[in-house]
Amino acid sequence: MKRMLLSPGLRPIWLLVVLAILWDLAIRIFKVPPYLVPPPMAVVKQLITDWPMLLRETVPTLNATLGGFALSALIGVPMAMWIAYSRTVESFVYPLLVFSQSIPKVAVAPLFVVWFGFGIVPKIIAAFLLGFFPVVVSTVQGFKSVEPDVIDLARSMGAGPFKIFMKFRLPHALPAIFSGLKVSVTLAVVGAVVGEFVGSNSGIGYVMQRATGTFDLPLMFAALVLLSMVGVILFLLVELVERWLMPWHASLRHDMQATS
Numbered sequence: 001m002k003r004m005l006l007s008p009g010l011r012p013i014w015l016l017v018v019l020a021i022l023w024d025l026a027i028r029i030f031k032v033p034p035y036l037v038p039p040p041m042a043v044v045k046q047l048i049t050d051w052p053m054l055l056r057e058t059v060p061t062l063n064a065t066l067g068g069f070a071l072s073a074l075i076g077v078p079m080a081m082w083i084a085y086s087r088t089v090e091s092f093v094y095p096l097l098v099f100s101q102s103i104p105k106v107a108v109a110p111l112f113v114v115w116f117g118f119g120i121v122p123k124i125i126a127a128f129l130l131g132f133f134p135v136v137v138s139t140v141q142g143f144k145s146v147e148p149d150v151i152d153l154a155r156s157m158g159a160g161p162f163k164i165f166m167k168f169r170l171p172h173a174l175p176a177i178f179s180g181l182k183v184s185v186t187l188a189v190v191g192a193v194v195g196e197f198v199g200s201n202s203g204i205g206y207v208m209q210r211a212t213g214t215f216d217l218p219l220m221f222a223a224l225v226l227l228s229m230v231g232v233i234l235f236l237l238v239e240l241v242e243r244w245l246m247p248w249h250a251s252l253r254h255d256m257q258a259t260s
Contacts, residue, residue, distance in 0.1 A: 038218045046218035047225065053207075054226050060203040062230060064120055064192035065185075068127020069234075072184045075128075076135030077177060083136070084143035094140075101133050105194055113199035123195030123203070130191035131184035138183070142176025143169060171246075178242040185238050189231045204230075 020040045026032070027039050034042065047054070083090045105126055112122035146169050154164050196205025204227050211220035 035215060035217065038221055042218045043221040043225065046222040050219065050222065054204075054222060057202060057204055057207050058226060058230060060120065060123075060200075061189070061192050061196065061205065061227070064123035064195060064203070065127050065188045065230070065234065067120070067124035068129075068191055069131050069181075069185050069188040071124065071128040072131035072135050072188065073181060076132050076180070076184070077139050080136045080139030081143060084140045090140075097133060097136060100129075105129055105191065106198070109194055109198040112195070118199050118201070122199065123192045126195035126198075127188040127191035130194070131188035134183040134187065135177075135180040138176045138180025139173065142173030145176070146172045174242075174246055178238065178246070182235055182238050182242075185234045186231045189227065189234065193227065 024040050027037060079093070083094055108129075109122065109126050112125050116122050116125070150168055151164060154168055159167070192203070193205035193208070196203040197209055200206045204223050207223045208220050211217070211223065
């Protein structure tokens with residue numbers, strides 16, 4: 001029983017319980033007023049009371065997140081391959097990508113509302129802009145880390161470019177690609193909320209903005225908890241796909257041995 005309670009899958013839950021207890025104790029000891037930081041039970045009650053509304057408002061945020069994440073993967077991975085295989089392209093494109101990341105997304109998000117209206121498109125673009133760069137950086141690193149001697153050996157044995165890509169380059173780069181995708185999917189959640197902050201009448205970002213305007217801090221914290229849950233679930237889904245596609249990878253084998 002003790003071993004089951006302390007299993008790796010339950011450890012984050014126990015940590016959250018400890019943090020909630022410390023949160024409650026800090027509020028009681030330092031007598032923090034509820035209009036500054038609500039107690040944990042107030043947030044839990046708000047989650048239970050407004051659960052149907054919060055769940056309904058999660059759908060637009062989730063749609064924008066998935067749209068932005070899909071664009072990040074569909075555009076980021078091919079672009080990264082292009083950069084990795086051409087020094088000329090890398091010298092032109094890579095600095096521009098780094099420069100684009102220095103522009104605050106909150107500053108340019110209002111432009112997307114002006115150009116594309118108050119629909120889902122500006123939120124998808126904001127999610128894409130935040131999730132795109134990690135995919136490109138990780139994928140470039142993955143394809144560049146293939147040993148040249150391995151490629152030369154494959155060529156000497158008569159392997160063509162396509163076979164070299166499928167048998168050597170892509171499998172070697174997959175761990176780095178999925179590392180970028182896992183970072184990207186969590187940042188896409190943030191990007192979708194940024195888009196909802198700028199201009200929206202639905203979504204978790206809209207709920208948080210409304211709660212801030214009315215000083216309804218329990219509702220705001222409840223929305224933050226739900227938003228964190230969405231990010232964690234999406235991260236775990238990408239990790240499940242990674243385990244399905246790469247059961248041979250050493251890091252996954254070590255994780256399985258640690259949990260056994």
